[in-house]
Amino acid sequence: MEIAIIGSGYVGLTTGACFAEVGHSVTCVDNNAVKIETLLAGEIPIYEPGLEDLVKKNVAAGRLRFTTSTEEGVAAGKIVFIAVPTPPQPDGSVDLSFIEKVAREVAAVIKDYRVIVDKSTVPVKTGEKVAETIKRYAPEGVEFDVVSNPEFLREGCAVHDLMNPDRIVIGANSDRALALMQKLYEPFVAPVLVTDINSAELIKHAANSFLALKISYINAVSALCERCGADVEKVAEGIGRDSRIGDKFLNAGIGYGGSCFPKDLAAFIAISDQLGVPFNLLKEVQNINAGQLDRFVDVIREALWVFREKRIAVLGLTFKPQTDDVRCSVAIDLIEKLVAEGAEIRAYDPKGMEKAKELSVTSKITLAPSALEAIDGAEALVIATDWPEFAALDFNEVKRRMVAPLIFDGRNLLDPGTMAQLGFTYRGVGRGRCVAGS
Numbered sequence: 001m002e003i004a005i006i007g008s009g010y011v012g013l014t015t016g017a018c019f020a021e022v023g024h025s026v027t028c029v030d031n032n033a034v035k036i037e038t039l040l041a042g043e044i045p046i047y048e049p050g051l052e053d054l055v056k057k058n059v060a061a062g063r064l065r066f067t068t069s070t071e072e073g074v075a076a077g078k079i080v081f082i083a084v085p086t087p088p089q090p091d092g093s094v095d096l097s098f099i100e101k102v103a104r105e106v107a108a109v110i111k112d113y114r115v116i117v118d119k120s121t122v123p124v125k126t127g128e129k130v131a132e133t134i135k136r137y138a139p140e141g142v143e144f145d146v147v148s149n150p151e152f153l154r155e156g157c158a159v160h161d162l163m164n165p166d167r168i169v170i171g172a173n174s175d176r177a178l179a180l181m182q183k184l185y186e187p188f189v190a191p192v193l194v195t196d197i198n199s200a201e202l203i204k205h206a207a208n209s210f211l212a213l214k215i216s217y218i219n220a221v222s223a224l225c226e227r228c229g230a231d232v233e234k235v236a237e238g239i240g241r242d243s244r245i246g247d248k249f250l251n252a253g254i255g256y257g258g259s260c261f262p263k264d265l266a267a268f269i270a271i272s273d274q275l276g277v278p279f280n281l282l283k284e285v286q287n288i289n290a291g292q293l294d295r296f297v298d299v300i301r302e303a304l305w306v307f308r309e310k311r312i313a314v315l316g317l318t319f320k321p322q323t324d325d326v327r328c329s330v331a332i333d334l335i336e337k338l339v340a341e342g343a344e345i346r347a348y349d350p351k352g353m354e355k356a357k358e359l360s361v362t363s364k365i366t367l368a369p370s371a372l373e374a375i376d377g378a379e380a381l382v383i384a385t386d387w388p389e390f391a392a393l394d395f396n397e398v399k400r401r402m403v404a405p406l407i408f409d410g411r412n413l414l415d416p417g418t419m420a421q422l423g424f425t426y427r428g429v430g431r432g433r434c435v436a437g438s
Protein backbone atom coordinates (compact mmCIF):
# COMPACT_ATOMS: atom_id res chain seq x y z
CA MET A 1 0.00 0.00 0.00
CA GLU A 2 1.11 3.61 -0.53
CA ILE A 3 1.47 5.62 2.62
CA ALA A 4 2.89 8.99 3.67
CA ILE A 5 4.24 9.95 7.06
CA ILE A 6 4.39 13.61 7.94
CA GLY A 7 7.06 14.18 10.59
CA SER A 8 10.27 12.14 10.40
CA GLY A 9 11.34 12.13 14.06
CA TYR A 10 11.73 9.09 16.32
CA VAL A 11 8.18 7.92 15.74
CA GLY A 12 7.67 8.93 12.11
CA LEU A 13 10.98 7.66 10.80
CA THR A 14 10.87 4.35 12.64
CA THR A 15 7.24 3.78 11.70
CA GLY A 16 8.00 4.58 8.07
CA ALA A 17 11.00 2.24 7.96
CA CYS A 18 9.00 -0.61 9.51
CA PHE A 19 6.05 -0.17 7.13
CA ALA A 20 8.53 -0.22 4.24
CA GLU A 21 10.15 -3.35 5.67
CA VAL A 22 6.84 -5.24 5.49
CA GLY A 23 6.42 -4.22 1.84
CA HIS A 24 4.52 -0.93 1.83
CA SER A 25 5.64 2.02 -0.26
CA VAL A 26 6.44 4.88 2.13
CA THR A 27 7.06 8.59 1.64
CA CYS A 28 8.47 10.29 4.76
CA VAL A 29 7.92 14.05 4.88
CA ASP A 30 9.58 16.59 7.16
CA ASN A 31 9.69 20.38 6.98
CA ASN A 32 13.26 20.35 8.34
CA ALA A 33 15.30 20.47 5.13
CA VAL A 34 18.55 19.62 6.93
CA LYS A 35 17.00 16.46 8.35
CA ILE A 36 15.71 15.39 4.93
CA GLU A 37 19.12 16.11 3.34
CA THR A 38 20.77 13.99 6.04
CA LEU A 39 18.36 11.14 5.37
CA LEU A 40 18.80 11.45 1.59
CA ALA A 41 22.57 11.25 2.16
CA GLY A 42 22.02 7.90 3.87
CA GLU A 43 22.60 9.15 7.42
CA ILE A 44 20.23 8.70 10.35
CA PRO A 45 19.81 11.78 12.57
CA ILE A 46 19.02 9.70 15.69
CA TYR A 47 20.50 6.65 17.40
CA GLU A 48 18.03 3.80 17.48
CA PRO A 49 19.28 0.19 17.34
CA GLY A 50 18.54 -1.49 14.00
CA LEU A 51 17.06 1.62 12.38
CA GLU A 52 20.00 2.57 10.18
CA ASP A 53 20.14 -0.85 8.51
CA LEU A 54 16.38 -0.87 8.03
CA VAL A 55 16.35 2.58 6.43
CA LYS A 56 19.27 1.82 4.10
CA LYS A 57 17.80 -1.50 3.04
CA ASN A 58 14.38 -0.07 2.23
CA VAL A 59 15.71 3.04 0.49
CA ALA A 60 17.82 0.74 -1.71
CA ALA A 61 14.75 -1.40 -2.42
CA GLY A 62 12.85 1.72 -3.51
CA ARG A 63 10.19 1.35 -0.80
CA LEU A 64 11.26 4.35 1.34
CA ARG A 65 11.60 7.96 0.15
CA PHE A 66 12.15 11.33 1.84
CA THR A 67 10.86 14.75 0.89
CA THR A 68 10.14 18.16 2.37
CA SER A 69 6.96 18.45 0.31
CA THR A 70 3.66 17.67 2.01
CA GLU A 71 2.02 17.89 -1.40
CA GLU A 72 4.26 15.11 -2.72
CA GLY A 73 3.54 12.99 0.37
CA VAL A 74 -0.23 13.43 0.22
CA ALA A 75 -0.24 12.72 -3.52
CA ALA A 76 1.74 9.51 -2.96
CA GLY A 77 0.00 8.14 0.12
CA LYS A 78 -3.55 6.85 0.31
CA ILE A 79 -3.03 6.77 4.07
CA VAL A 80 -1.36 9.87 5.53
CA PHE A 81 0.11 9.61 9.03
CA ILE A 82 0.66 12.66 11.21
CA ALA A 83 3.68 12.05 13.43
CA VAL A 84 4.73 15.56 14.43
CA PRO A 85 5.75 16.71 17.94
CA THR A 86 3.13 17.55 20.55
CA PRO A 87 5.25 19.49 23.06
CA PRO A 88 4.07 20.42 26.55
CA GLN A 89 2.96 23.92 27.49
CA PRO A 90 3.86 25.50 30.86
CA ASP A 91 0.50 24.43 32.38
CA GLY A 92 1.00 20.77 31.34
CA SER A 93 -1.50 20.84 28.48
CA VAL A 94 -0.32 19.96 24.98
CA ASP A 95 0.71 22.41 22.28
CA LEU A 96 -1.28 21.11 19.33
CA SER A 97 -0.19 23.82 16.90
CA PHE A 98 2.03 21.46 14.86
CA ILE A 99 -0.86 19.03 14.43
CA GLU A 100 -3.22 21.85 13.46
CA LYS A 101 -0.67 23.19 10.93
CA VAL A 102 -0.25 19.78 9.31
CA ALA A 103 -4.05 19.39 9.15
CA ARG A 104 -4.24 22.71 7.26
CA GLU A 105 -1.35 21.75 4.98
CA VAL A 106 -2.92 18.41 4.15
CA ALA A 107 -6.26 20.11 3.49
CA ALA A 108 -4.56 22.51 1.07
CA VAL A 109 -3.24 19.72 -1.16
CA ILE A 110 -5.77 16.88 -0.74
CA LYS A 111 -7.40 16.03 -4.10
CA ASP A 112 -9.26 12.79 -3.47
CA TYR A 113 -10.08 10.35 -0.68
CA ARG A 114 -7.39 10.00 2.00
CA VAL A 115 -7.25 8.47 5.46
CA ILE A 116 -5.52 10.92 7.81
CA VAL A 117 -4.08 9.02 10.75
CA ASP A 118 -3.06 10.61 14.01
CA LYS A 119 0.07 8.81 15.23
CA SER A 120 1.30 11.57 17.55
CA THR A 121 0.29 11.30 21.20
CA VAL A 122 -2.60 13.69 21.62
CA PRO A 123 -5.32 14.45 24.17
CA VAL A 124 -8.72 12.90 23.68
CA LYS A 125 -10.91 14.78 21.18
CA THR A 126 -7.97 15.89 19.00
CA GLY A 127 -9.18 13.67 16.15
CA GLU A 128 -12.47 15.58 16.10
CA LYS A 129 -10.55 18.86 15.81
CA VAL A 130 -8.32 17.51 13.03
CA ALA A 131 -11.41 16.41 11.08
CA GLU A 132 -13.06 19.83 11.56
CA THR A 133 -9.88 21.60 10.42
CA ILE A 134 -9.42 19.52 7.28
CA LYS A 135 -13.08 19.93 6.41
CA ARG A 136 -12.79 23.70 6.84
CA TYR A 137 -9.74 24.12 4.59
CA ALA A 138 -10.09 21.29 2.04
CA PRO A 139 -11.75 21.85 -1.35
CA GLU A 140 -15.47 21.24 -1.13
CA GLY A 141 -16.56 17.68 -1.80
CA VAL A 142 -13.17 16.05 -1.20
CA GLU A 143 -13.69 12.98 0.96
CA PHE A 144 -11.44 11.94 3.82
CA ASP A 145 -11.55 10.13 7.17
CA VAL A 146 -9.59 10.75 10.34
CA VAL A 147 -8.27 7.78 12.32
CA SER A 148 -6.40 7.52 15.63
CA ASN A 149 -3.65 4.89 15.66
CA PRO A 150 -1.50 5.46 18.74
CA GLU A 151 2.03 4.08 18.89
CA PHE A 152 3.44 2.12 21.82
CA LEU A 153 7.09 1.88 20.81
CA ARG A 154 9.84 2.46 23.33
CA GLU A 155 12.98 4.35 22.43
CA GLY A 156 15.94 2.01 22.35
CA CYS A 157 13.85 -0.90 21.06
CA ALA A 158 11.53 0.97 18.73
CA VAL A 159 12.15 -1.27 15.71
CA HIS A 160 11.48 -4.42 17.73
CA ASP A 161 8.33 -2.91 19.27
CA LEU A 162 6.98 -1.84 15.89
CA MET A 163 7.67 -5.15 14.19
CA ASN A 164 6.29 -7.16 17.15
CA PRO A 165 3.51 -5.08 18.72
CA ASP A 166 1.55 -6.35 21.75
CA ARG A 167 -1.53 -4.90 20.10
CA ILE A 168 -2.55 -2.51 17.34
CA VAL A 169 -5.17 0.07 18.27
CA ILE A 170 -7.26 1.54 15.48
CA GLY A 171 -9.73 4.24 16.43
CA ALA A 172 -11.97 4.80 13.44
CA ASN A 173 -15.49 6.09 12.93
CA SER A 174 -15.79 4.89 9.31
CA ASP A 175 -15.80 1.38 7.80
CA ARG A 176 -14.00 2.62 4.68
CA ALA A 177 -11.04 3.93 6.71
CA LEU A 178 -11.05 0.89 8.98
CA ALA A 179 -10.79 -1.51 6.02
CA LEU A 180 -7.73 0.33 4.69
CA MET A 181 -6.08 0.40 8.13
CA GLN A 182 -6.70 -3.33 8.62
CA LYS A 183 -5.11 -4.02 5.23
CA LEU A 184 -2.12 -1.87 6.17
CA TYR A 185 -1.52 -3.89 9.33
CA GLU A 186 -2.14 -7.32 7.74
CA PRO A 187 1.60 -8.18 7.61
CA PHE A 188 1.91 -7.73 11.39
CA VAL A 189 1.10 -10.61 13.70
CA ALA A 190 -0.73 -8.89 16.55
CA PRO A 191 -4.24 -8.52 17.92
CA VAL A 192 -6.04 -5.53 16.43
CA LEU A 193 -8.30 -3.58 18.74
CA VAL A 194 -10.88 -1.50 16.91
CA THR A 195 -12.40 1.41 18.81
CA ASP A 196 -13.91 4.81 18.25
CA ILE A 197 -11.44 7.70 17.87
CA ASN A 198 -11.83 9.11 21.39
CA SER A 199 -11.22 5.71 23.02
CA ALA A 200 -8.05 5.16 20.96
CA GLU A 201 -6.72 8.55 22.03
CA LEU A 202 -7.51 7.78 25.67
CA ILE A 203 -5.83 4.35 25.45
CA LYS A 204 -2.48 5.98 24.71
CA HIS A 205 -2.54 8.45 27.61
CA ALA A 206 -4.03 5.87 29.98
CA ALA A 207 -1.37 3.27 29.06
CA ASN A 208 1.60 5.59 29.57
CA SER A 209 0.14 6.97 32.80
CA PHE A 210 -0.44 3.46 34.11
CA LEU A 211 3.17 2.48 33.39
CA ALA A 212 4.40 5.62 35.16
CA LEU A 213 2.07 4.78 38.06
CA LYS A 214 3.62 1.32 38.28
CA ILE A 215 7.10 2.85 38.51
CA SER A 216 6.02 5.36 41.15
CA TYR A 217 4.33 2.58 43.09
CA ILE A 218 7.50 0.53 43.35
CA ASN A 219 9.50 3.68 44.08
CA ALA A 220 7.15 4.48 46.99
CA VAL A 221 7.69 0.91 48.21
CA SER A 222 11.46 1.45 47.86
CA ALA A 223 11.28 4.32 50.36
CA LEU A 224 9.57 1.98 52.84
CA CYS A 225 12.22 -0.67 52.19
CA GLU A 226 14.99 1.79 53.02
CA ARG A 227 13.32 2.64 56.33
CA CYS A 228 12.80 -0.95 57.44
CA GLY A 229 15.79 -2.71 55.87
CA ALA A 230 13.80 -4.70 53.29
CA ASP A 231 14.98 -5.25 49.72
CA VAL A 232 12.78 -3.66 47.02
CA GLU A 233 14.16 -6.02 44.37
CA LYS A 234 12.77 -8.99 46.31
CA VAL A 235 9.50 -7.21 46.98
CA ALA A 236 9.15 -6.39 43.25
CA GLU A 237 9.84 -10.01 42.35
CA GLY A 238 7.35 -11.21 44.92
CA ILE A 239 4.53 -9.02 43.69
CA GLY A 240 5.49 -9.24 40.00
CA ARG A 241 5.12 -13.02 40.00
CA ASP A 242 1.39 -12.48 40.44
CA SER A 243 0.28 -12.61 36.80
CA ARG A 244 -2.42 -10.05 37.53
CA ILE A 245 0.32 -7.56 38.41
CA GLY A 246 3.18 -8.67 36.12
CA ASP A 247 6.89 -8.16 36.66
CA LYS A 248 7.51 -5.40 34.09
CA PHE A 249 8.04 -1.75 35.02
CA LEU A 250 8.68 -2.58 38.65
CA ASN A 251 12.33 -1.52 38.65
CA ALA A 252 12.87 0.97 41.46
CA GLY A 253 15.28 3.78 40.76
CA ILE A 254 15.67 7.55 40.67
CA GLY A 255 12.44 7.91 38.72
CA TYR A 256 11.09 7.91 35.21
CA GLY A 257 12.06 10.51 32.60
CA GLY A 258 12.18 10.87 28.86
CA SER A 259 10.11 12.69 26.30
CA CYS A 260 6.94 10.67 26.96
CA PHE A 261 6.00 9.82 30.55
CA PRO A 262 6.48 13.26 32.18
CA LYS A 263 4.77 15.02 29.28
CA ASP A 264 1.95 12.49 28.85
CA LEU A 265 1.13 12.43 32.55
CA ALA A 266 0.94 16.22 32.64
CA ALA A 267 -1.24 16.18 29.52
CA PHE A 268 -3.57 13.51 30.89
CA ILE A 269 -3.95 15.47 34.12
CA ALA A 270 -4.62 18.65 32.13
CA ILE A 271 -7.27 17.10 29.87
CA SER A 272 -8.92 15.42 32.89
CA ASP A 273 -9.10 18.81 34.60
CA GLN A 274 -10.56 20.34 31.44
CA LEU A 275 -13.19 17.60 31.31
CA GLY A 276 -14.09 18.31 34.95
CA VAL A 277 -12.81 15.03 36.43
CA PRO A 278 -9.47 15.87 38.11
CA PHE A 279 -7.13 12.86 38.12
CA ASN A 280 -5.52 13.37 41.54
CA LEU A 281 -4.00 9.88 41.59
CA LEU A 282 -1.72 10.91 38.73
CA LYS A 283 -0.68 14.07 40.57
CA GLU A 284 0.60 11.82 43.36
CA VAL A 285 2.47 9.73 40.76
CA GLN A 286 4.27 12.93 39.71
CA ASN A 287 5.02 13.86 43.35
CA ILE A 288 6.51 10.46 44.09
CA ASN A 289 8.67 10.68 40.97
CA ALA A 290 10.07 14.08 41.93
CA GLY A 291 10.58 13.01 45.56
CA GLN A 292 12.50 9.91 44.53
CA LEU A 293 15.36 11.95 43.05
CA ASP A 294 15.45 14.28 46.07
CA ARG A 295 15.66 11.28 48.40
CA PHE A 296 18.56 9.87 46.39
CA VAL A 297 20.44 13.19 46.56
CA ASP A 298 19.86 13.18 50.35
CA VAL A 299 21.42 9.72 50.57
CA ILE A 300 24.54 10.91 48.71
CA ARG A 301 24.69 14.07 50.84
CA GLU A 302 24.41 12.04 54.03
CA ALA A 303 27.55 10.10 53.00
CA LEU A 304 29.60 12.97 51.58
CA TRP A 305 28.37 15.58 54.08
CA VAL A 306 29.02 18.56 51.75
CA PHE A 307 29.18 18.48 47.96
CA ARG A 308 31.35 21.57 47.46
CA GLU A 309 34.69 20.67 45.87
CA LYS A 310 33.88 16.95 45.91
CA ARG A 311 34.62 15.13 42.69
CA ILE A 312 31.72 12.85 41.76
CA ALA A 313 31.67 10.52 38.76
CA VAL A 314 28.25 10.19 37.13
CA LEU A 315 27.74 7.29 34.74
CA GLY A 316 24.79 7.82 32.43
CA LEU A 317 23.26 10.93 30.87
CA THR A 318 20.45 9.48 28.75
CA PHE A 319 16.97 8.96 30.20
CA LYS A 320 17.42 5.20 29.79
CA PRO A 321 19.88 2.82 28.08
CA GLN A 322 20.10 2.08 24.33
CA THR A 323 19.28 5.61 23.29
CA ASP A 324 21.14 8.90 22.78
CA ASP A 325 18.13 10.84 24.05
CA VAL A 326 18.80 13.14 27.01
CA ARG A 327 15.45 14.95 26.94
CA CYS A 328 13.88 15.11 30.44
CA SER A 329 16.56 12.72 31.64
CA VAL A 330 16.59 12.18 35.39
CA ALA A 331 20.38 11.72 35.09
CA ILE A 332 20.61 15.35 33.90
CA ASP A 333 18.26 16.52 36.69
CA LEU A 334 20.51 14.74 39.18
CA ILE A 335 23.65 16.38 37.77
CA GLU A 336 21.95 19.79 37.95
CA LYS A 337 21.18 19.26 41.64
CA LEU A 338 24.74 18.16 42.45
CA VAL A 339 26.27 21.04 40.45
CA ALA A 340 23.98 23.53 42.23
CA GLU A 341 25.54 22.43 45.52
CA GLY A 342 29.09 22.86 44.20
CA ALA A 343 30.05 19.25 43.31
CA GLU A 344 32.65 18.74 40.56
CA ILE A 345 31.06 16.31 38.13
CA ARG A 346 32.87 14.12 35.62
CA ALA A 347 30.28 12.30 33.54
CA TYR A 348 30.24 9.68 30.82
CA ASP A 349 27.56 8.08 28.65
CA PRO A 350 28.04 5.53 25.86
CA LYS A 351 25.70 7.28 23.40
CA GLY A 352 24.38 10.47 24.98
CA MET A 353 27.47 12.70 25.00
CA GLU A 354 26.76 14.59 21.77
CA LYS A 355 23.16 15.41 22.63
CA ALA A 356 24.18 16.27 26.22
CA LYS A 357 26.60 18.91 24.91
CA GLU A 358 23.59 20.93 23.78
CA LEU A 359 22.34 21.23 27.40
CA SER A 360 23.42 24.23 29.49
CA VAL A 361 24.41 22.16 32.53
CA THR A 362 27.12 20.30 30.63
CA SER A 363 29.15 23.53 30.34
CA LYS A 364 29.54 23.28 34.13
CA ILE A 365 30.79 19.68 34.19
CA THR A 366 33.52 17.62 32.55
CA LEU A 367 32.51 15.04 29.97
CA ALA A 368 35.01 12.18 30.17
CA PRO A 369 35.90 10.02 27.15
CA SER A 370 35.27 6.76 29.02
CA ALA A 371 33.66 5.47 32.19
CA LEU A 372 37.01 4.79 33.84
CA GLU A 373 38.27 8.27 33.03
CA ALA A 374 35.12 9.74 34.59
CA ILE A 375 35.86 7.69 37.69
CA ASP A 376 39.53 8.80 38.01
CA GLY A 377 40.05 10.54 41.35
CA ALA A 378 36.33 10.44 42.26
CA GLU A 379 35.15 10.46 45.86
CA ALA A 380 31.88 8.84 44.85
CA LEU A 381 30.50 7.00 41.84
CA VAL A 382 26.88 7.56 40.90
CA ILE A 383 25.07 5.34 38.40
CA ALA A 384 22.28 7.37 36.83
CA THR A 385 21.35 5.25 33.78
CA ASP A 386 21.31 1.44 33.63
CA TRP A 387 23.59 0.90 30.63
CA PRO A 388 24.69 -2.77 30.71
CA GLU A 389 28.33 -1.76 30.09
CA PHE A 390 28.46 -0.05 33.47
CA ALA A 391 27.71 -3.38 35.15
CA ALA A 392 30.49 -4.99 33.11
CA LEU A 393 33.22 -2.58 34.34
CA ASP A 394 36.27 -4.02 36.07
CA PHE A 395 35.36 -2.93 39.58
CA ASN A 396 38.83 -3.69 40.98
CA GLU A 397 40.13 -1.10 38.53
CA VAL A 398 37.24 1.22 39.43
CA LYS A 399 38.24 0.98 43.10
CA ARG A 400 41.92 1.64 42.34
CA ARG A 401 40.98 4.82 40.50
CA MET A 402 38.68 6.22 43.19
CA VAL A 403 39.71 8.32 46.18
CA ALA A 404 37.06 6.58 48.27
CA PRO A 405 35.20 3.38 47.31
CA LEU A 406 31.65 4.73 47.46
CA ILE A 407 28.94 3.72 44.99
CA PHE A 408 25.45 5.22 44.72
CA ASP A 409 23.47 3.09 42.31
CA GLY A 410 20.41 5.03 41.18
CA ARG A 411 19.20 2.19 38.96
CA ASN A 412 19.94 -0.88 41.10
CA LEU A 413 22.20 -2.08 38.32
CA LEU A 414 24.87 -3.71 40.48
CA ASP A 415 24.75 -6.53 42.98
CA PRO A 416 25.14 -5.06 46.47
CA GLY A 417 26.78 -8.20 47.94
CA THR A 418 29.41 -8.35 45.17
CA MET A 419 30.20 -4.67 45.56
CA ALA A 420 30.61 -5.02 49.33
CA GLN A 421 32.91 -8.02 48.84
CA LEU A 422 35.02 -5.95 46.44
CA GLY A 423 35.42 -3.36 49.17
CA PHE A 424 32.87 -0.75 48.16
CA THR A 425 30.34 0.94 50.36
CA TYR A 426 27.25 0.56 48.21
CA ARG A 427 23.89 2.32 48.32
CA GLY A 428 21.15 1.40 45.87
CA VAL A 429 17.49 2.42 45.86
CA GLY A 430 15.34 0.58 48.39
CA ARG A 431 18.05 -1.95 49.18
CA GLY A 432 19.36 -0.84 52.56
CA ARG A 433 23.02 -0.15 53.13
CA CYS A 434 25.91 -2.46 52.22
CA VAL A 435 29.21 -1.67 53.85
CA ALA A 436 32.57 -2.72 52.44
CA GLY A 437 33.62 -6.26 53.38
CA SER A 438 30.23 -7.23 54.86
Ligand code: UGA
Pocket residue numbers: 121151152153154155156208211215248249250251252253254255256257258259260261264319320
Ligand atom coordinates in the same frame (compact mmCIF):
# COMPACT_ATOMS: atom_id res chain seq x y z
C1 UGA B 1 7.31 4.95 26.82
C2 UGA B 1 6.39 3.72 26.80
O1 UGA B 1 7.02 2.63 27.47
C3 UGA B 1 6.04 3.32 25.37
O2 UGA B 1 5.12 2.25 25.37
C4 UGA B 1 5.42 4.53 24.65
O3 UGA B 1 5.11 4.25 23.30
C5 UGA B 1 6.42 5.69 24.69
O4 UGA B 1 6.70 6.00 26.07
C6 UGA B 1 5.79 6.86 24.00
O5 UGA B 1 4.77 7.36 24.45
O6 UGA B 1 6.27 7.25 22.93
P1 UGA B 1 9.94 5.36 26.48
O7 UGA B 1 9.65 6.76 26.95
O8 UGA B 1 10.75 5.17 25.26
O9 UGA B 1 8.55 4.57 26.22
O10 UGA B 1 10.71 4.63 27.64
P2 UGA B 1 10.38 3.54 28.78
O11 UGA B 1 11.14 2.32 28.49
O12 UGA B 1 8.94 3.41 29.00
O13 UGA B 1 11.04 4.25 30.05
C7 UGA B 1 10.58 5.51 30.54
C8 UGA B 1 11.29 5.87 31.83
O14 UGA B 1 10.88 5.01 32.89
C9 UGA B 1 12.83 5.76 31.75
O15 UGA B 1 13.38 6.89 32.39
C10 UGA B 1 13.14 4.50 32.52
O16 UGA B 1 14.41 4.52 33.11
C11 UGA B 1 12.03 4.53 33.58
N1 UGA B 1 11.69 3.20 34.14
C12 UGA B 1 11.16 2.24 33.33
C13 UGA B 1 11.88 2.95 35.49
O17 UGA B 1 12.35 3.83 36.25
N2 UGA B 1 11.53 1.72 36.00
C14 UGA B 1 11.00 0.76 35.22
O18 UGA B 1 10.69 -0.34 35.75
C15 UGA B 1 10.83 1.00 33.86
